[in-house]
Amino acid sequence: MTPTPSPIAGFEDWPAALRQLGRHEGHNTASASLAQALGVPAPIPAPPVTVRRAQVFDGVELQELEWQLPYGPLTKGYLLTPAGTKGPLPGVLWLHCHAGNKWLGAERLIDAGAETSADVDALQRNLYSGHAVANDLARAGFAVLVHDSFSWGSRRxxxxxxxxxxxxxxxxxxxxxxxxxxxxxxxxxxxxxxxxxEHTIAKTAGLLGTSYAGMVAFEDLVALDVLRTLPCVEKERVGVGGFSGGGGRALVLSALAPQVCAAVVCCMMTTFEGLAPSHLDAHSWLLATPGLSRLFDWPELTAVNTACRYLVQYAGEDPLFTPQGMHDADAVLGALAHDAPGRYTGSWYDAGHVVTVDMLQDALTFLADSLSN
Known part of the structure; x- marks a missing residue:
C-alpha cells in the first residue's frame, strides 16, 4: 500500500514542540485573553542568528539571516540598514502580506538587485507600487527586519x-x-x-490547541525578539507594520508585545460585522480565528497595548472590505483614542487593495515621528 502523504510534511515535529512550549500568558488581562483566544505558544528566548551573506545595494546593507525555531525548517530573514551607518538605529519589523502567495515570504519586501526574482518583481509591481518596502525603510534611517512566517517562503x-x-x-x-x-x-x-x-493547517492547529493566527503570531514574536537583540537596533524604539495580512499581523503583534511603540496597519481594518457574510471568502484564516470576535472586535485590539501609537491606512476602493466596516472601525478607533491625542491616526486613500506611494511615504513619516527620541 502506498503511504498517504503527510498533511503537515516538513512540520512533523510541530505537535511535539507545542506540548513542550506551553501557553503565552500575556502582559495584561486583555493581552492574556487575546493570547488564549489565539492559542499563542509561550515566548522563547531569541534563537541564535546566523548571517548567511551580506551585500550593499543602492544605499542599503542587506544581510540574509537564518534562525531555528523549535519545529519545522530554518527561518530565513533579511536585515536591512542604511549603508555605512554606525550606532544603534530605531528598529522596524515589517511583516509580509498574505496575497495568496506562499511560495514567496519576506523576499517580496526587498530589492536585492540582479538577484530579485521575476515573481518578486511582479508582486511588488502589483501590490506595492513597484517599491521594495524594506529598502525604503532602511534608506529612511531604520534597522529593518523582515522574515518568513509560518507557512510562507522558507517556512513552507x-x-x-x-x-x-x-x-x-x-x-x-x-x-x-x-x-x-x-x-x-x-x-x-x-x-x-x-x-x-491552509484549511488543513487551520484544522491541525485547532486540534493542537492553537490556531493558524496564533502560530503566525508566535513566530512574529520571535522575530521581534530577534530584532531587539541585534546590536544595530535601539531596542526601546521599535515599531511594526505591514500591508493586508501583514497589517493584521502587525495589529496582533502590537497587542501581544508591550515593547512595540508604533504600528502601521495598511489595508487591514474593519469590524467583524463588516466581513460577514459577503466578505468572508476574501480573507484567510488569519482573520477568522474561532471565538475571537466574542472577546474583541478587530479595531479593539489597539486598546490592548496603550503605549503604542497606531497609523491605520484605509483604501476607499478596497474590494476586500465593505465601506461600512471600514468607517465603523475608524469610528471605534477614534473613540478609543479620544482621551489620548496622537495615539490613533486614520488616513484614507483613493485606492484599491494596494500600497500606494502616498501610503508608503505616510508610513515612513509616522514611524520616524513615533520612534524619535
Whole structure:
C-alpha cells in the first residue's frame, strides 16, 4: 500500500514542540485573553542568528539571516540598514502580506538587485507600487527586519506530493489551466496547493490547541525578539507594520508585545460585522480565528497595548472590505483614542487593495515621528 502523504510534511515535529512550549500568558488581562483566544505558544528566548551573506545595494546593507525555531525548517530573514551607518538605529519589523502567495515570504519586501526574482518583481509591481518596502525603510534611517512566517517562503509546508484533498483540488486547477492554455510555473502550482492546504493547517492547529493566527503570531514574536537583540537596533524604539495580512499581523503583534511603540496597519481594518457574510471568502484564516470576535472586535485590539501609537491606512476602493466596516472601525478607533491625542491616526486613500506611494511615504513619516527620541 502506498503511504498517504503527510498533511503537515516538513512540520512533523510541530505537535511535539507545542506540548513542550506551553501557553503565552500575556502582559495584561486583555493581552492574556487575546493570547488564549489565539492559542499563542509561550515566548522563547531569541534563537541564535546566523548571517548567511551580506551585500550593499543602492544605499542599503542587506544581510540574509537564518534562525531555528523549535519545529519545522530554518527561518530565513533579511536585515536591512542604511549603508555605512554606525550606532544603534530605531528598529522596524515589517511583516509580509498574505496575497495568496506562499511560495514567496519576506523576499517580496526587498530589492536585492540582479538577484530579485521575476515573481518578486511582479508582486511588488502589483501590490506595492513597484517599491521594495524594506529598502525604503532602511534608506529612511531604520534597522529593518523582515522574515518568513509560518507557512510562507522558507517556512513552507512540503506539498509535493500533496495530501489527498489538496491533490483533488490541485488536479481541478490543473485541468482549468490546461483548458485556458496556461503553462503553470512551480510557484503557481505551489500557491494553488497552499491555498487549499491552509484549511488543513487551520484544522491541525485547532486540534493542537492553537490556531493558524496564533502560530503566525508566535513566530512574529520571535522575530521581534530577534530584532531587539541585534546590536544595530535601539531596542526601546521599535515599531511594526505591514500591508493586508501583514497589517493584521502587525495589529496582533502590537497587542501581544508591550515593547512595540508604533504600528502601521495598511489595508487591514474593519469590524467583524463588516466581513460577514459577503466578505468572508476574501480573507484567510488569519482573520477568522474561532471565538475571537466574542472577546474583541478587530479595531479593539489597539486598546490592548496603550503605549503604542497606531497609523491605520484605509483604501476607499478596497474590494476586500465593505465601506461600512471600514468607517465603523475608524469610528471605534477614534473613540478609543479620544482621551489620548496622537495615539490613533486614520488616513484614507483613493485606492484599491494596494500600497500606494502616498501610503508608503505616510508610513515612513509616522514611524520616524513615533520612534524619535
Amino acid at each position: 509546508f512540503l506539498l509535493n506530493p500533496p495530501p489527498e484533498r489538496v491533490a483533488e483540488g490541485l488536479d481541478a486547477r490543473r485541468a482549468l489551466w490546461h483548458q485556458e492554455g496556461v503553462q503553470p510555473t512551480p510557484s503557481m502550482e505551489y500557491n494553488a496547493a497552499a491555498a487549499l492546504h
